[in-house]
Amino acid sequence: MKLTSIRLYNFRSFYGKTPEIIIAENDLRNTTIIHGNNGAGKTTILNAFTWVLYEKFTAAFAAVDQLVNKRAIAEAEHNQTIECWVEVGWEHEGNRYRAKRTCRTHKSSNLFLETSKSKLTIQVSGDDGKWYFPIEPPEEIINNILPSILHQYFFFDGERIEQIVRSDKRSEIAEATETFLGVKVIELAIRHLKEAKKSLDSELAAIGDAETKQLLNQQKELETETEKLHQRQTEIKRELEHQQTFKKDISNRLIELSAVKELQERRQNLETQKRTNQEELKKTKETIKKIISKQAYTVLLGDTNSKFREIITHLKQRGELTSGISKEFVSDLIQNGRCICGAELKEGGHGHFHVKSLLRKTGSSTVEETAIRMGAQIDDLDKQAILFWENVDREQLRNTQLRDTISQIEKEIDQIEEVLRKDPNEDISGLQKRLDFIEAKIDELNREQGANEKEISHIKTQLDSLIKQLSKQKQNEERQILAQRRITATQDAIERLIEVKNRQENQFRLQLEKRVQEIFFQISFTPYIPKITEKYELILVENTTGIEAPVAASTGENQILSLSFIASIIDKVREWNEKRKIIIVPDSSTFPIVMDSPFGSLDANSRRHIAQTIPKLANQLVVLVTKTQWRVEVEEEIADRIGREYVLTYYSTKPNCEQDFIELGDEKYALVRQSCNGFEYTEIIEVERER
Secondary structure: OOOEEEEEEEEEEEEEEOOOOEEOOOOOOOEEEOOOOOOOOOHHHHHHHHHHHHOOOOOOOOOOOOOOOOOHHOOOOOOOEEEEEEEEEEEEEEEEEEEEEEEEEEEEEOOEEEEOOEEEEEEEOOOOOOEEEOOHHHHHHHHOOHHHHHHOOOEEEHHHHHHHOHHHHHHHHHHHHHHHOOOOHHHHHHHHHHHHHHHHHHHOOOHHHHHHHHHHHHHHHHHHHHHHHHHHHHHHHHHHHHHHHHHHHHHHHHOOOOOHHHHHHHHHHHHHHHHHHHHHHHHHHHHEEEEEEEHHHHHHHHHHHHHHHHHHHHHHOOOOOOOOOOOHHHHHHHHHHHHOOOOOOOOOHHHHHHHHHHHHHEHHHHHHHHHHHHHHHHHHHHHHHHHHHHHHHHHHHHHHHHHHHHHHHHHHHHHHHHHHOOOHHHHHHHHHHHHHHHHHHHHHHHHHHHHHHHHHHHHHHHHHHHHHHHHOOEEEEEEEEHHHHHHHHHHHHHHHHHHHHHHHHHHHHHHHHHHHOOOOOHHOOOOOOEEEEEOOEEEEEEEEOOOEEOOOOOOHHHHHHHHHHOOOOOHHHHHHHOOOOOOOOOOOOOOOOEEOOOOOOOOOHHHHHHHHHHHHHHHEEEEEOOOOOOOOOOOHHHHHHHHEEEEEEEEEEOOOOOOOEEEEOOOEEEEEEEOOOOOOOOEEEEEOOOO
């Protein structure tokens, strides 16, 4: 999971739509720093991530039911609804996602405020550059990437991190630990199997005439709704064609302006290259699917092929699979009653006895021929398995190269557009702004188109279900027998999974403990040893007398212990994520850390060690800091890793408030200013300095 951006709209102290905060993702400069005074909105940004993805908040985030910006509410008319949302973008396994959670507050005529339940939507970018709504529920998609129970170890308040080791948090540690170790997955499987067993135990009800009539009415309503959606899809298609025409006209006008002709021609060339590469990427994905569909089975036959060769070798060693006189030939001699030498073979005679004994020693020519033929087929399967991996690796490499090329093209296009926006010639900048507006409109239409396609698919599923219900017959004896067989198989699976869970739980707990100890020893200078008990209690012990004894750890030691645990969590999540993959894809093991405050309460030595360690824990790091927390040790250790940097400027309504600034590079940025409109709010300013 590689974070790419976050944007807020009327969310807490952020009025209106904020600029998009781009998250650093460079390997060498993987850190994003957000500066702000206490109360400026650092905790709000941290909780914006957790609200969107999990609808959860940190302990320091007060008044969780008051999310809509106060100024937006105050400026709204009576009986008006005010919207607030946060949108987070990320990449995972080669796919780009946008998650957006929205909530609305209605302002009644008597100034009563009523807030609706939040709504989460997710869109994923297709190979054609358009955004689509996936079939899977949004929560399921997020939990498959980073489970909810683990989110507190990737998005957390640094100054309150020691709460992880509190006694009342141990049940959460146990649950999270079991999740990424795979034990939680087994528990869920057991639970689902038990639910399935209950379902199988229930009798199927027959559909009566009244129900059939109701189903037919529902079918008619769904078909009408589908027709409306198809009509709207046609309208969107026309509108997209119009917008593309406008875009082409404005692009041509930019070419006519000699000052930017070269830039515009370069952009059009890049856009053509981008479309070409996107088509190639789509073909590459289809090729990989076909290879897997047709050849993947060969890699699963390795053990079977080896077993076949062992059987053939064993038969040859026992003399049961030899070339020469075949069993069929000897049988014909006995049946005809005459040997190849011409002697008569009578039942009970000496010659009959010797020929019959030969029958027991000879092998079947049919078996031998079959063994030879199958041996050749087995050799061919082994070659196909090798060829399968070569083909997949080739196409996967091609996939990665195309994605990198598309990414570079997009960056160059963004740079050209930024130059055009800032051009002092109003004709040029104005045309570019119109292009930006058209691109936003196209993006909006593409999203609506994707939403409609999802709704059409959903209605089709409902229609299919209704048709099946309309044609369903009463349960018969054969179905009852089948259900009983399924119940027996389900119960057997439950018992086996329970045994697997019990065996794995202890082994995985010890692996996690070992990793916690390794990281703790790197940061802490104390001789204490972290332990994870059988109940998943995270504790510190000492062994100076030869006997392990619990340690009454200080706040600082608990913070370091918690950080070590988080680092171990990240390592294990990476392992857990990789074990689910058959084919390795780019960035499959990328996971971020977003933390509010880099342990400002610790001593200078610990602060320095932690500042050295944090950027190494995850592929991405987002740190929200005050000016004080950014002092000497943290700045010295992290400065060279900064890829993106922002300042939160807080506008205070306090009369004659004391303004505050922070110096970053050669520039001075405001942290606190006087509000001139009677409302307190926060602006996001990007820091621009040479790296």
